[in-house]
Amino acid sequence: MSQTLRKKKSQTMQNAQNKNPATRQLQSIEEVDAGLSAAGYIANRQISTAIYLAHHLQKPILVEGPAGVGKTELAKSVAAWLNLPLIRMQCYEGLDESKALYEWKYGKQLLYTQILRDKVGSVIGESDNLTVALDKLHAFGDIFFSRNFLEPRPLLRALEQPGGAVLLIDEIDKSDQEFEAFLLEILSDYQVTVPEIGTVSALVPPIVLLTSNSTRDLGDALKRRCLHLHIGFPDEKLEARIIASRVPGIDARLLKQLVSFVQQLRALDLKKLPSVSETIDWAKVMVLLHTSVLDVAVVRDTLNVLLKFEADIEAADKQLAGLTHKAQREAGIT
Amino acid sequence: MSGSAEVPTASEPLRRFLQVARGAGLRVSAAEGIDAARALDFIGYADRTALKDTLGLVLAKTPDEKAVYHEAFELYFKHEALSAGDDSHDDADSESPSAGQGMADGQGAQGGGEGGEPSGGNSLSELLTQDDRAGLAAAMESAGRESGIENIRFFTQKNLYTRRILVRMGLRKVEEEVEALRSSSTKQNIDRAALLEARLAPLRDTVRDFVERNMLLFARGDNEQFREELLKSARLSNIERRDMERMRILVRQMAKKLAARYAKTRRRRLRGQLDIRRTLRKNMGWGGVPFVTVWKQKRIEKPRVMVLCDVSGSVAAMSGFLLMFLYALNEALSDIRSFAYSGSLIEVSEILEKEPVEQAIGKIMEAIGWGSSNYGNAFADFEEGWMQHVTNKTTVLILGDARGNKTDPRTEIIARLSQRARRIIWLNPEYRTLWGTGDSDMNRYAPFCNLVTVCSTLRHLERAISGILEGSN
Numbered sequence: 125m126s127q128t129l130r131k132k133k134s135q136t137m138q139n140a141q142n143k144n145p146a147t148r149q150l151q152s153i154e155e156v157d158a159g160l161s162a163a164g165y166i167a168n169r170q171i172s173t174a175i176y177l178a179h180h181l182q183k184p185i186l187v188e189g190p191a192g193v194g195k196t197e198l199a200k201s202v203a204a205w206l207n208l209p210l211i212r213m214q215c216y217e218g219l220d221e222s223k224a225l226y227e228w229k230y231g232k233q234l235l236y237t238q239i240l241r242d243k244v245g246s247v248i249g250e251s252d253n254l255t256v257a258l259d260k261l262h263a264f265g266d267i268f269f270s271r272n273f274l275e276p277r278p279l280l281r282a283l284e285q286p287g288g289a290v291l292l293i294d295e296i297d298k299s300d301q302e303f304e305a306f307l308l309e310i311l312s313d314y315q316v317t318v319p320e321i322g323t324v325s326a327l328v329p330p331i332v333l334l335t336s337n338s339t340r341d342l343g344d345a346l347k348r349r350c351l352h353l354h355i356g357f358p359d360e361k362l363e364a365r366i367i368a369s370r371v372p373g374i375d376a377r378l379l380k381q382l383v384s385f386v387q388q389l390r391a392l393d394l395k396k397l398p399s400v401s402e403t404i405d406w407a408k409v410m411v412l413l414h415t416s417v418l419d420v421a422v423v424r425d426t427l428n429v430l431l432k433f434e435a436d437i438e439a440a441d442k443q444l445a446g447l448t449h450k451a452q453r454e455a456g457i458t
Numbered sequence: 459m460s461g462s463a464e465v466p467t468a469s470e471p472l473r474r475f476l477q478v479a480r481g482a483g484l485r486v487s488a489a490e491g492i493d494a495a496r497a498l499d500f501i502g503y504a505d506r507t508a509l510k511d512t513l514g515l516v517l518a519k520t521p522d523e524k525a526v527y528h529e530a531f532e533l534y535f536k537h538e539a540l541s542a543g544d545d546s547h548d549d550a551d552s553e554s555p556s557a558g559q560g561m562a563d564g565q566g567a568q569g570g571g572e573g574g575e576p577s578g579g580n581s582l583s584e585l586l587t588q589d590d591r592a593g594l595a596a597a598m599e600s601a602g603r604e605s606g607i608e609n610i611r612f613f614t615q616k617n618l619y620t621r622r623i624l625v626r627m628g629l630r631k632v633e634e635e636v637e638a639l640r641s642s643s644t645k646q647n648i649d650r651a652a653l654l655e656a657r658l659a660p661l662r663d664t665v666r667d668f669v670e671r672n673m674l675l676f677a678r679g680d681n682e683q684f685r686e687e688l689l690k691s692a693r694l695s696n697i698e699r700r701d702m703e704r705m706r707i708l709v710r711q712m713a714k715k716l717a718a719r720y721a722k723t724r725r726r727r728l729r730g731q732l733d734i735r736r737t738l739r740k741n742m743g744w745g746g747v748p749f750v751t752v753w754k755q756k757r758i759e760k761p762r763v764m765v766l767c768d769v770s771g772s773v774a775a776m777s778g779f780l781l782m783f784l785y786a787l788n789e790a791l792s793d794i795r796s797f798a799y800s801g802s803l804i805e806v807s808e809i810l811e812k813e814p815v816e817q818a819i820g821k822i823m824e825a826i827g828w829g830s831s832n833y834g835n836a837f838a839d840f841e842e843g844w845m846q847h848v849t850n851k852t853t854v855l856i857l858g859d860a861r862g863n864k865t866d867p868r869t870e871i872i873a874r875l876s877q878r879a880r881r882i883i884w885l886n887p888e889y890r891t892l893w894g895t896g897d898s899d900m901n902r903y904a905p906f907c908n909l910v911t912v913c914s915t916l917r918h919l920e921r922a923i924s925g926i927l928e929g930s931n
Contacts, residue, residue, distance in 0.1 A: 170515070173515065177516075186519075341714065351515040352516075353515060
């Protein structure tokens with residue numbers, strides 16, 4: 125009994141999958157890899173596997189990792205590659221369903237009541253008593269609580285996209301715990317319930333990415349429903365590929381030095397380690413300055429691009445000579 | 459998208475791995491197990507890295523868990539590989555290179571192939587006679603599986619499981635055979651009995667090894683949990699040095715849990731309760747037609763806490779933990795000031811904030827710790843320097859055994875303090891029966907405190923602090 129039920133469910137899910145235009149592009153992990161890199165996102169195996177599984181298992185991905193390693197960028201690139209609309213919801217303290225899911229257009233409702241005030245007389249004009257008048261009014265249904273007066277917010281919009289979408293729920297750790305619980309329905313069943321209208325199911329299940337900087341622990345219920353992807357700092361090779369893709373036209377030897385320097389910097393005991401986004405910024409700066417060889421003076425002048433705390437800059441400053449020297453040596457410059 | 463996705467059943471290796479993962483301390487729910495099985499329908503077992511990535515995505519949900527997962531995965535799949543690789547290794551340093559060494563390799567491959575099947579076919583004595591290590595290993599694996607080795611939890615069960623596996627492999631029969639061979643008198647038979655016995659001894663060792671390895675795999679998490687449970691309810695003054703590191707982690711975990719539970723937003727919107735006054739005011743411009751609605755809000759006060767910690771020799775261990783706990787709670791307690799006292803009292807908030815807690819505590823101890831306590835003096839110091847900062851929103855938390863070495867307890871200061879403060883909570887690490895005995899002034903201070911409670915274990919500490927946080931909103 126339960127097996128046939130499950131079978132049915134998986135069949136309907138399969139049908140939905142087949143209708144889903146993205147399925148064509150998500151045949152294998154390698155294809156994900158290629159697709160993402162075509163969209164300018166150099167992914168490691170884990171990331172590609174996660175996207176592949178997210179689509180086929182229809183599960184959201186919870187992406188964690190330090191700031192600036194490309195969590196948000198991943199969602200953007202997936203959307204760009206699959207040619208789907210990216211719907212982004214930034215979380216913050218105090219975010220609630222009226223901002224995330226839907227809101228009634230109060231202003232419009234009020235305005236319409238004002239305008240229609242005169243019409244009420246003509247509708248119920250000939251009624252003899254109150255009951256008949258009320259019945260007539262009931263016949264109109266809940267005109268003011270219909271789709272026309274509903275303002276869809278990101279979550280509802282994502283479900284209503286005819287061709288599917290990429291839904292990015294950014295920095296979920298910044299939202300309240302109650303909001304997290306509210307998300308569970310949409311994350312596990314891809315549907316939401318609006319009391320006045322009913323349950324709205326997704327036409328095509330969107331690819332959902334949640335990002336978190338771990339400022340607080342997320343609930344187990346949420347984690348259980350998600351695939352968990354941890355993006356750390358990339359290794360030297362991967363970082364070089366990322367920079368090369370993001371800053372086209374950068375000199376290969378300079379690139380090698382930059383990456384080697386940043387990698388060494390991450391080994392230091394700093395308050396905030398430089399992230400990939402900082403490396404990219406730094407590379408751009410170097411290209412603008414027409415630098416071809418990193419020397420101590422240049423690094424010292426531009427260190428504030430990489431490090432964002434005064435104490436960190438001071439700590440790194442002492443070891444600058446050694447770090448640049450090593451970076452030069454590794455790039456084959458003596 | 460093959461048809462096999464229809465009814466997800468955890469295949470045998472996955473089921474066993476889930477058990478290993480749970481044993482290693484990952485919390486894998488049934489739903490996650492099903493997800494893993496479904497994911498493997500897409501990925502398959504062929505590609506090891508893909509397999510590892512996939513299971514990691516589905517099963518491990520924090521960086522800590524990822525590390526545990528990584529270890530468990532490596533251990534488990536290496537272990538699986540070992541049962542095939544082990545034999546050739548054993549063959550190499552086998553002490554009896556004469557008997558059928560040449561065919562052992564050939565049979566190794568065969569043995570590996572039928573590894574999944576129960577040990578039927580060859581009897582144990584045959585395997586022993588032929589010295590068929592691959593066959594023995596396969597038999598051992600399946601006997602282990604049948605005897606439920608994955609349920610092993612404590613090292614005291616090692617002998618039990620070793621015996622069980624040997625019996626399943628057919629030890630009794632071999633023993634009977636040896637017995638029978640012995641009683642007959644032919645030279646050939648006695649030789650055979652000796653050979654069997656000689657081969658049985660290393661087998662026992664191998665099985666014991668196997669059980670030990672499995673215990674490592676399956677029971678580690680449980681043992682850790684057991685140890686942690688013990689530590690939580692052990693008297694803090696009795697904690698041994700080697701458990702300190704673990705205690706620190708525990709304290710941090712507990713504090714984090716409390717912080718997450720109580721770190722609520724300071725303002726919460728009460729949805730559905732219109733603030734009529736403010737709505738009207740906001741919509742004055744539209745002639746009172748409420749275009750913009752304003753909802754009622756509730757403010758939640760964060761607790762203000764002042765902690766007075768006795769750091770004299772008798773309660774030093776305890777106060778270290780209290781300070782650690784409070785500082786890990788930073789998120790929930792936005793306004794906290796700490797003081798340490800023994801003979802006199804100093805403020806230590808700054809030291810604690812600037813340095814990592816462990817070092818800070820060391821520094822405080824150096825500055826003022828280990829002296830003999832003088833409660834009267836310490837409270838006088840407090841009144842002089844900080845009494846004016848105590849408001850009707852402040853919770854004062856005093857930790858100490860109230861043993862002032864027969865000095866003047868100056869209870870009148872605590873009386874004044876209780877008038878100013880919202881409440882005073884006294885945590886005493888001594889048993890209740892000892893209060894008031896000897897030089898203890900606990901009973902003299904008690905009337906001015908809103909709560910006096912015994913606090914000698916980590917669990918007590920958690921309860922006391924959760925009480926403070928609860929009472930604050």
